[in-house]
Amino acid sequence: MSLAFILRFCLTFWYYPQIDASVFILIKTFLIGFCFDIGTISFFALPYVFYLLIIPKKLYGSIFDRVVTYIAYSIGLLIFLFSFFAEITFWEEFERRFNFIAVDYLIYTYEVVKNINESYPIPLLLSAILSVLFVLIFITKKANVFKKTFDNDTVLKQKLIPSLLIFFIASIFVLFIKNEDAEQFKNRYNNELAKTGIYSFFAAFKSNELSYTEFYKTIDEDKAFSNVKQKLTAPNSEFLQPKGKQIYRTVTHAxxxxxxxxxxxxxxxxxxxxxxxxxxxxxxxxxxxxxxxxxxxxxxxxxxxxxxxxxxxxxxxxxxxxxxxxxxxxxxxxxxxxxxxxxxxxxxxxxxxxxxxxxxxxxxxxxxxxxxxxxxxxxxxxxxxxxxxxxxxxxxxxxxxxxxxxxxxxxxxxxxxxxxxxxxxxxxxxxxxxxxxxxxxxxxxxxxxxxxxxxxxxxxxxxxxxxxxxxxxxxxxxxxxxxxxxxxxxxxxxxxxxxxxxxxxxxxxxxxxxxxxxxxxxxxxxxxxxxxxxxxxxxxxxxxxxxxxxxxxxxxxxxKMKKEDERAFIGNYRNLGLLKDQKLMILSDQHIVNYYEWETDNDNLIPKEINTTLLEETISFYQVADYLYRNNGLKLKNN
Structure with a gap:
């Protein structure tokens, strides 16, 4: 919890000019972050809590008990310390908490590890992590925490209440709380600060793909295809299936x-x-x-x-x-x-x-x-x-x-x-x-x-x-x-x-x-x-x-674009945007829609009342693109 707070405080100080630093917003940012820190800790506590519930009293303080406890505590600390330093380097590159990019990087360890080694003083960082790890274990030992753990006669009934509390917190996060629930602010940096890196990592691992039809606003499929085809229609092209759910067409120029x-x-x-x-x-x-x-x-x-x-x-x-x-x-x-x-x-x-x-x-x-x-x-x-x-x-x-x-x-x-x-x-x-x-x-x-x-x-x-x-x-x-x-x-x-x-x-x-x-x-x-x-x-x-x-x-x-045809598609793994005539329509998961006017002089987005025509156009393009991929509409065999 201390490491998570220190990291959040450091990132806030580091990017203070970019965040919404009003007192109420800052307090809310840290409170949401505190809740996600508790949820993260509850998941890490579960294995040892379960172990404490099943270990018989006669094994308290045994060699087996000591080995399990020391190893579990050391591994937990090592993960938290590594995450602390890793998040700093990840934030420096992407200005975000861990996301699907971090998940992808686990797969391609050769390139990523080599890149990290060439970019940062790895021996120094590893030495720092191990040094802090040993200091924390030493402090824990000097505080007699291990002694109190091993020299006790707690019975199963006494262990149930704190154990059930931890199981309850973990269950609440599994069943009802999503990583996106931390995003309560208009400022993206506040949303990222409110998250917990480790929690975000596992959330990204779980949701590397998003179902458009399940998470985003949709319209009737036939209407979506009709809208897209209308935008793709040109005097020198002809659709092969004018009424079908395809956009295959012949294009002639010569x-x-x-x-x-x-x-x-x-x-x-x-x-x-x-x-x-x-x-x-x-x-x-x-x-x-x-x-x-x-x-x-x-x-x-x-x-x-x-x-x-x-x-x-x-x-x-x-x-x-x-x-x-x-x-x-x-x-x-x-x-x-x-x-x-x-x-x-x-x-x-x-x-x-x-x-x-x-x-x-x-x-x-x-x-x-x-x-x-x-x-x-x-x-x-x-x-x-x-x-x-x-x-x-x-x-x-x-x-x-x-x-x-x-x-x-x-x-x-x-x-x-x-x-x-x-x-x-x-x-x-x-x-x-x-x-x-x-x-x-x-x-x-x-x-x-x-x-x-x-x-x-x-x-x-x-x-x-x-x-x-x-x-x-x-x-x-x-x-x-x-x-x-x-x-x-x-x-x-x-x-x-x-x-x-x-x-x-x-x-x-x-x-x-x-x-x-x-x-x-x-x-x-x-x-x-x-x-x-x-x-x-x-x-x-x-x-x-x-x-x-x-x-x-x-x-x-x-x-050959006419003024009304000019547009740009921009997005990331969760937000899908259509930029047109200095206006930006954004489709987000949970069926959220935002509409802005773009002030180019200061690169600012001013919220506006939803333009239903542009909304339908935006939905149509993204819905059709997703439909074609998921229904083999991008395949050569459909040509």
Missing amino acids: DSINPAQKPNVIFICIESLSASYLNSLGSELKITPTLDSLSNESLFFTNLYATGTRTVRGMEAITLSIPPTPGRSIVKRDNNTDLFTIGEVFKQQGYERNFFYGGDGYFDNMNTYFGGNEFNIIDRGRGFLLDSDIKTKRTNIDDDEVTFENAWGVCDEDIYSKVLKEADEAYLTDTPFFNFVMTTSNHRPFTYPDNKIDIPSGTSREGAIEYTDYAIGSFLNQAKTKPWFSNTVFVIMADHCASSAGRWNLNIDKYRIPAMIFNLEKIAPQKIEKLSSQIDVFPTLFALLNWDYTSNLFGLDIM
Whole structure:
């Protein structure tokens, strides 16, 4: 209880400017936190309480009793102490209590442990934890607590009352109290402070997926599909099942004047790059000279938003061109292979599809997802066997191709070298290729090769961004020397922002990302200021290339968007938002709806009376997206 209070107090002091610090709100925050601390303690007490109930009196103070008690007490303290330090590092990265990300990190221990070891002084932290552990055990022993525990003659009847109290508290939390009940405030930081990290962790472990129909507002399914189809209707498209629960449609662009073009396409998906870091989008940092220069030579989308806050959510949005669904990304779910992705559109045009990743694509289920959707895999596999769902070839990045590597994989220069090598080989076969390249250097611990930029490796995110930008420039300079360059289009876009944390459940400006299309034939460079979404980029590219194709994508052609079509989908694992005309509609679990006007000058959200028309539109898109996933409507077989 003391550790939980100290942590809550420290986080409050640390983020005092961001929280609602009025006296009543602060007291309420700490009282709610106190209740969740009690609930957490009750769960940890249960095993030992049960042990005390069943141990016969003759074993009190025996070697067996002493071993069990000392081990149980030590393990409990160790968990609490580890959680204390772990929450501080997790909060520093995500500005949240433990959530589903922490649960995912348990699965991918190699990358996570290596990343932590490269980011923090692990020997020092472990020494501190063990030192405090021994001090606490010593204090407990000096206070004669163990002696009083072992030297007593308490009978079963006397032990029942405190035991039943603990069982009762635990039962109340199991049956009636949810982690979301701590969220009693408008300020997101207060909601997070009111929670208890360990309790939040197990709550996230239990609810990594959320049923849209069970937890969110819905409308009639036929009406939802009708609304979505109306928004997707265009003069050059025709639905295959106009009245069915599908969005499959034919899309036509080519004609005698504008024939289809089939250049190679290299997509660079940049890890964690917020729009606010580019000078061309308002920054004053001067750490992205390559991207700032490219913005003047490309189709540059200046008002485009990511759908989520994690790499897998970005991959989902880009490849499936779909609004986010609640819970974990489809990339990490079951039943995520043989889907209609942008790779299928490239396949229809005769392209080879490749997914490049500098780490082991086992992480975050990337290889299963991309391999199961007919992308060839090029990653740092470290000898792991192919997943049974991978239907295509897998190429390893060999040791002799690596000049620098950290927890998340090889540096960006090394992955680009592999892209160049594979592109050279593909060029010889005269087969157009689509390469999806996922970068890793702009990720904690922010380490990269020495003597490349003027910011030392491992010191800051700004350094990692500058190196990321440098690597892109080096890659493009090398690509320009290749015979395939003139016939290759480069799409560059972030997977998500560097941070999504802020006062609100959805902080709009934290979702804005850079996106550009470079080296398009016969398309003049220009800045596109239309409000758009990550899901729109590839449908826009397909239109620019004049492709005729079958589509199951939600994205629109940004270039032909009318004012009333402009919108952006933003969300996290519980909140689903639709941004339109400076208004934000948010759907939350427990059937909660919030509607705001966005004041861009101070990035503030002003609560407004619900706009029923926008509410129905928002529900329609998210309900249809969820329906299609859960009813195999995203599958290729339905094409």
